[in-house]
Amino acid sequence: MTICQESIKQYLSFYTVVVLMALFTSSLTAAELSGKQPWAVRFEIHLASLDKMEGWVSVPSDGQGPIWVSPEATLTNADVAEAQSGRTDDDRFCVNLLLTEDGALKLARLTKSHIGAFLVVMIDGRAASVPRIAAEILNGRARVDGNFTEEEAGSIAKGITAQQSPAGGNKK
Amino acid sequence: MKKIDENNYHGSPDKDLDQLLELGKPLPRMPEDLKARIRTRLAEVGQESEKKNFLVRRWAILSPLAAAAVLALFLIFFWPGGTPGTISWADVQKCLDQIQTLAGRYAQITTIEGKPIIFRAKVYLKDPGLSRYEEYTPEADLDTVESRSKSILICKREPGLSEVLTLHPGSGRAEWVTLNGPESPSFPKQLDLASENWKLMKGFTEDKTRRIGERVINGIPAVGFDFETRARELVVSTDADEQAHGEIWAGRDDGVPLLIELEFRNTLGQNVRIQFSDIQWNVPLEESLFDLSVPLDWTLSRTRIESAEYTDTGLASGVTLQTSPDGQEPLAATGDVAAVVWAEQTTDPDSKIPLMGQITIELKPEAAHRLHDYADAHPDKLIVVNFNREINVAAKLDTAHPTRLSFDLSLLGLSLAELEKRYFTTSIERNE
Numbered sequence: 001m002t003i004c005q006e007s008i009k010q011y012l013s014f015y016t017v018v019v020l021m022a023l024f025t026s027s028l029t030a031a032e033l034s035g036k037q038p039w040a041v042r043f044e045i046h047l048a049s050l051d052k053m054e055g056w057v058s059v060p061s062d063g064q065g066p067i068w069v070s071p072e073a074t075l076t077n078a079d080v081a082e083a084q085s086g087r088t089d090d091d092r093f094c095v096n097l098l099l100t101e102d103g104a105l106k107l108a109r110l111t112k113s114h115i116g117a118f119l120v121v122m123i124d125g126r127a128a129s130v131p132r133i134a135a136e137i138l139n140g141r142a143r144v145d146g147n148f149t150e151e152e153a154g155s156i157a158k159g160i161t162a163q164q165s166p167a168g169g170n171k172k
Numbered sequence: 173m174k175k176i177d178e179n180n181y182h183g184s185p186d187k188d189l190d191q192l193l194e195l196g197k198p199l200p201r202m203p204e205d206l207k208a209r210i211r212t213r214l215a216e217v218g219q220e221s222e223k224k225n226f227l228v229r230r231w232a233i234l235s236p237l238a239a240a241a242v243l244a245l246f247l248i249f250f251w252p253g254g255t256p257g258t259i260s261w262a263d264v265q266k267c268l269d270q271i272q273t274l275a276g277r278y279a280q281i282t283t284i285e286g287k288p289i290i291f292r293a294k295v296y297l298k299d300p301g302l303s304r305y306e307e308y309t310p311e312a313d314l315d316t317v318e319s320r321s322k323s324i325l326i327c328k329r330e331p332g333l334s335e336v337l338t339l340h341p342g343s344g345r346a347e348w349v350t351l352n353g354p355e356s357p358s359f360p361k362q363l364d365l366a367s368e369n370w371k372l373m374k375g376f377t378e379d380k381t382r383r384i385g386e387r388v389i390n391g392i393p394a395v396g397f398d399f400e401t402r403a404r405e406l407v408v409s410t411d412a413d414e415q416a417h418g419e420i421w422a423g424r425d426d427g428v429p430l431l432i433e434l435e436f437r438n439t440l441g442q443n444v445r446i447q448f449s450d451i452q453w454n455v456p457l458e459e460s461l462f463d464l465s466v467p468l469d470w471t472l473s474r475t476r477i478e479s480a481e482y483t484d485t486g487l488a489s490g491v492t493l494q495t496s497p498d499g500q501e502p503l504a505a506t507g508d509v510a511a512v513v514w515a516e517q518t519t520d521p522d523s524k525i526p527l528m529g530q531i532t533i534e535l536k537p538e539a540a541h542r543l544h545d546y547a548d549a550h551p552d553k554l555i556v557v558n559f560n561r562e563i564n565v566a567a568k569l570d571t572a573h574p575t576r577l578s579f580d581l582s583l584l585g586l587s588l589a590e591l592e593k594r595y596f597t598t599s600i601e602r603n604e
Contacts (some may be wrong), residue, residue, distance in 0.1 A: 039317035091322070101564060115440075139566075
C-alpha cells in the first residue's frame, strides 16, 4: 500500500537526495566553466535553469536542449569532506558526498531558498547530471548521479578529495 | 473464462449468454430452443434466492455447458442494477474484522516535465511485522512467473529491532539494514502493516466518501466511492498540502476493497497517480516470501542504525547551544533547551562516510514559538545551530512537533555513545 511502500523507501534513503530525477546528462564540456584547479577531479555544483538566464552560461545537453548554468559555483571540491562511490536505490553507481561544515551550510542555504529549481553537477567541467531540488538538504550530504560505471564512480570519488601533484599524479 | 474489460463492460445477459455458449466450442452448439429455455428460466429466477440452486442443478444435468451457465448466472446476478441490494461506505468499513495478510499491485506514475516516471511493485504484507516489495520495470509483465524484479525489499519488524533486506537480482547485490532501538518518530510506529493499512483505508475517508458508480473489476462487480483529502494524510513522503483525490472500489457483494486510486500534486507541483490494484485480503502468504537470507555469491553491504529515545535527559553541564537565523542574533539559547529527546546514528562498516548522527531536542515553548515565527516569516532563510561552540549546522524545525528541533552532528565524528557521554545527561550505557 502507498503509505508503507513510500515509508520504506524513505526509510532507506539515508542520504537526503539532491536528485529527484536526473532529467538528463550531458557529455559536452562547459568550457566557460573550466579552469586550472588543484584537484584531481574538479567538482562543482551550480544553480541551473532550463530557460535562458541573463549572464548564465549555456551548456549543451544530449537531446534536451541547452541548460543555463550560473557562473558562480555554490559548492566546489573545497566543500567536500568525504566522497565515496556507492549505489542508488535503483542500483546505479553514484558518488556520495559528505560536505564540510561550510559546505553543508552552503548547500542548506541554497536548497532551502531554491526548492523546485535545478542544479547542475559539474565533473571536470562536464555536466554530470541536472537534478531538481526536491527538498531542503540540511544534513550536509549529497549524491552525484551521472550514469557512471563502477570504475568511473570510484575514480570520481577518489579524485574529488585528492590534490593534484605538480607531476600530474594524485596525492591525498 | 472470457476476459472482461473491467472498465467498459456494457453487455447484456442475452448477449453474454450467446458469447458464453460460444466458448463451448468445439462442443456442439446449444440449440436455440434450449438457449431460450435457459433465458426464460433465468428470468423466472431473476429475483429469487433460488438462483444458486438452479445453478447447481444445471451443473449436474448439463455438464458440458455448466461452466458457461455458471458464468452467465454470475453476470446476471451481479449485473449492475440487476440486484436491488447495494452496499454503502459503512458496509465497506465493517466488512473485514481480522486482517492477517494483504497483497496487491502498486503503481505510481509521477509526471515530470511531461514525462511519466513509473514505479511498479508487487506488495505482500503479513502480520505481525512482515512485508515484501518487489519492484518491476514499467515494461515487465507481472503476470508471468519469469518476469524478474528489479529489486526485492523484505522487511521484518518487531519492537526494538527491524531488519530490512534489499536484493538486487540484476547485479547480485544485497543491502542489509538493521535498526536497534526505537524507530524514528517520522517512521510509522505500526508493525502490523496489513491490518494498519486496512484501518487507514477505512479511516482516511471517514464519512467523506461519495458513491460514484459501479464497474466490474477482475470479474467482480464493484461499487466505487471517492473522497477528497490532503495529500500528506495519504502519503508519508510528501508534505504537500494539496488536495488529493481518491477512489476506493469495493466488491458489491462483500464490500471488500479491490482497487484504490489516488491522485495529487507533490511539493514540486508534479502530478502523482497511485494505484493499488488486485488487492487480496487474508490470502495465505508463504514464510519463504519473507526469508532474509542472502545468496552466498552475492555482494552484501550492511548498515546499522542505532537510535535512542530519551527521558529526563538534557544537555550536560557546560554544553552550549545557540539557535539563530543565519547570521543573526540567537532566538534560542542553552537555557531554552527543555530536553534532549531523540538521537539516531547510522553506521556502515563498508563506508568511511558517517551516514547520519541526528539529535532532536525539545525547546521551551516560547523559544520554539520565536523560531517558528521567524521561519514562517522567512521560509527561505536558514536557521543555524551552534552546538557547544564546536560546529554550526542547519536546524530542522519539526512541524509535527513544533517544540522540537533536529540537527546533524555526524561531522563531529563521534559515536552515539560518545555523543551521549560528552554532551548529554543520559545514563544509558552503550558499547562504543
